[in-house]
Amino acid sequence: MSQINDEVLAANKDYAAEFGNRGKLPMPPGRRFAILTCMDARLDPAKFAGLSEGDAHVIRNAGGRASDDAIRSLVISHKLLGTHEWFVIHHTDCGMETFSNEIMADLLSSSLETATVDETGWHDTGKGPGSTEGRYINWMTIADNKKSVIEDVQRIKHHPLVPDDIPVHGYLYDCKTGKLHEVTGV
């Protein structure tokens, strides 16, 4: 279907050939915790946090934000599948720090093609038409990456469907070093 599709299927064939006992893993996470982090391509939560298949739930979106959908996932993770400790992990050099709701809505109203960025900001050179639908979405951008961790941990902790006794740790992952740094003040 496409080169990328072929590459993914070839890699999957190799993985499945060495699958071994992993086919017998139960549904509930064995180490009973969950990680909420960013979709960023540089982040591999299984590697940076030491997860094997079956260990922990991993929830990822743009920014690693505590969106309604992330909270939907966390509540299912605890209520039905028994996780009882959660991590919110944002990171340095996040794309979500490079724009605002207004910038994103303007770019999308110009065209749907990929925009370019330079030291003066984002620019759209794509062919239209764009769409004004972007104005109705909260893109959950990040102005301060420590503050976003603190706010997201607080939102999760205060959610009416989250029990008081679930620890929610806040961390910032450094894309330059691979290190996790605890965010204090959560």
Place this chain on the structure above:
Amino acid sequence: MSQINDEVLAANKDYAAEFGNRGKLPMPPGRRFAILTCMDARLDPAKFAGLSEGDAHVIRNAGGRASDDAIRSLVISHKLLGTHEWFVIHHTDCGMETFSNEIMADLLSSSLETATVDETGWHDTGKGPGSTEGRYINWMTIADNKKSVIEDVQRIKHHPLVPDDIPVHGYLYDCKTGKLHEVTGV
């Protein structure tokens, strides 16, 4: 802070010690694609799809559903960070197939503690109080895992902020074998 926290930090220390050139990876995904899949602990998308750090965006939630938040992430992935091919990957034996909106709302209204499951269904034996907030959430459960892939691919393809020329592949991951199976009809 906790045993799990200590284990995560110890694993992270080992990872960072061998980080090497990964600190120089650019923000945009090098292989220009994105995967939307489930938070399930048994799934490791980097392993089952052959991703190295820097290759691709990975978006995960309960079920791997094309929620508004997943679409927020996909649109950012294409518009700002240049991915131009996407995969929607649900899986066999998904927890989202074991309940309904009504069951989840009832369980949460009984208590916030982890429920138990047996051949007769879900049961809540936790201490209250619960919360009726669960009735206001669409939990995005799955009745048929091939149909959920098809519907989610269709939702993404038809979204007004998604260009027509982005291929969106639909797959079902088999937790027993580690294999990806294409879902036809998308």
